[in-house]
Every structure is written in C-alpha cells, then in structure tokens.
Amino acid sequence: MNKFIKIIVYSLGILLLIVIGFLTYVKVALPDVGPPPDIKIVATAEKIERGSYLAHHVTLCMDCHSTRDWSYFSGPMVAGTEGKGGETFDQKFGFPGKYVAPNITPFNLKDWTDGEIFRAVTSGVSKDGRALFPIMPHLLYGQLDKNDIESIIAFIRTLKPIENNTEVSSSDFPMNFIINTIPKKPSFTTIPSQHDKLNYGKYIATASGCMECHTKQVNGKIVGQPYAGGFEFMLPGNTVVRSANITPDKETGIGTWTNQQFIERFKMYSDSVYANVKVAPGTFQTTMPWTMYAGMHQEDLSALFVYLQSLPPINNAVEKFTAANGK
C-alpha cells in the first residue's frame, strides 16, 4: 500500500514538473516568430494613397484604432481621432481579457522601426515581444501582399500625432498562456490581377476580414459554417445584432442579389443621408462597418461579390437583430 501511494505521489510530481515545464516554455520561449524584418519603406505618394485607401476602407485599421461614435448608425469614426487608440474590447463583450487598441499615430510609433510595425501587423508580436490578441486579424494580414502592408505603414506614418496613452492589454487565465501560441510567421501572397475577379475578390475578402464576422463563433471558437452568419454581437442597451448569411443561398443568404445590388447596398452609406443617422438606444444598430466599407472601390466590391457567390450556399436563417427585452 505504502509503495503504491509512493508511486502515485512520484507520478503526480513528475506530471506537475512536465506541466510547469510546458507552461514556462509557453511563457518564456513563445511567441517565436523571429526578429522584425530589416526593411526601410520608401514612402512614395502612390504608396501613401494606397495605404490610406486600405486602412480606411478595406483592412479598416482606422475603424479600430480611432474613436467610434455608437450614437450613430454603424459607429462611424469621430473626426480628428484618426489612429488615437483607446477602443476597448473586454469581458463585457465576451473577450477573454481586456484588449485596448493602441495609439498608432507617430506619438506612439515614432520609435518603432518599419520592421517592428510590419511584424506587429503581420505576425501579432509587439515591439517588446508581447503577443497581440487577434482581435486585430494579424493572421489574415500575414496572408496579404507585402507591398500592401508597406503601403499601410507608409500611410500611418503620415497620421497627425495625437497625444494619448492607452492602457496595455491583459488576458485572463488561461488566455494569458494560450495567447503566446497564436502569433505565426506570415505567408505572404502576390495580389491577384483584377481581371481574375474570383481570386482578386478572395484577396479583398481576406484583407477586410469578412469571414471573421460572418462565421458564427462562441467564446472565440468557430461553431458555424463559413460566411453563413449568426455571430452575435452585444451592443449597448442590451440589444444583440447577428451577422448575416452572405453565402449564395437563395432563401437565407444573398443568392438572389445581383452584383449591382450588392455594390449599391454598400455605396448607399457613402451618401451623407445614410452616413449620419442617429440611432435611438435600443433600436437597430450594427457592427457591420458599412460607413467605412462604403468607400471601397466599385471594382473591389464587384470582385468581392463574385467571390462570395462562388461559395457553397448554406441554408441558415439568421435573425439579425433582437431589441432590448425582445426575443
């Protein structure tokens, strides 16, 4: 009996050492995506313009890294806050920690090399080696064309410096360990020709993260079919908005839409009548960044539609909005 207990105690001891060893490895040795690349971006006017387009209307860097006014439809950016940081994604919204979008104006990034910004955006590792939580879809940005990332960096270097210090993000247990296993070395691609609408559209979809929101997730785990919608977002005032099914299913998706209707649906929000609509608390509000995507080039939206229509249609009816106290 005595011997038996001894064996158990020893086994547990060894197991504990293995667990401690593993956790230490995860904390100390990870993330391991290598040093920031040694690059120097030559900021041409063309690069800055391309970067501004992507940051405002496609990759939506400006959406998360500026102040948004949720008293208006789709939470447009408050003028004068471009890149200031401070938007908070925390436990209230179902995140496993408190994540704060940092200031990305030169006020914060002036001491960063181009390579350090490049690594943060495409591998999810900050200047100091800290893993960044993938609210910012760095796993997607790491699949884009390097030139597009360089253009975005050239653009954010031109932002007006805004003095604003943001709180450093923190993860709850066990995410404080898991987060270190998330950053990945990028696997860049070359932007497809615009004539190849399908692949070009797929590239735009990756850059703008449509799938991230349009696939149902619960506690950070994907539980739905890609693009079939149903991802729930809690909004102030106890209302819930759910992403739409944007697969080509004719009944529950966008299978009956034409390319023109799709483009118009987005472009509608570039009209100031729709772009500045006050939302009364408790009434229909959305996390779909309509007002920012509205600036997407017509050709990009058109290719995006071609790509979405090539997906397998999935029958999934989504109730897009539940008002306060409603079901």
Ligand code: HEC
């Ligand atoms: C969906 C929201 C979102 C989008 C879109 C987004 N970011 Fe972020 N970004 C964040 C959050 C949140 C963090 C902080 C994460 C953390 O601390 O774990 C972050 C971190 C960063 C950092 C690291 C800064 C630091 O001080 O550590 C940089 C640089 C950055 N983002 C630039 C960009 C650029 C450039 C783009 C567009 C290509 C972009 N972000 C798009 C939310 C976003």
Ligand code: HEC
């Ligand atoms: C931050 C989350 C988020 C992102 C990113 C996002 N969407 Fe949405 N989308 C939503 C939500 C929520 C709805 C439902 C509410 C609404 O209609 O505004 C929606 C609605 C839509 C609709 C309306 C469908 C209908 O039946 O009326 C279309 C089309 C759409 N999204 C396409 C896209 C495309 C294309 C992208 C990428 C360029 C994208 N979305 C990115 C959250 C998102």
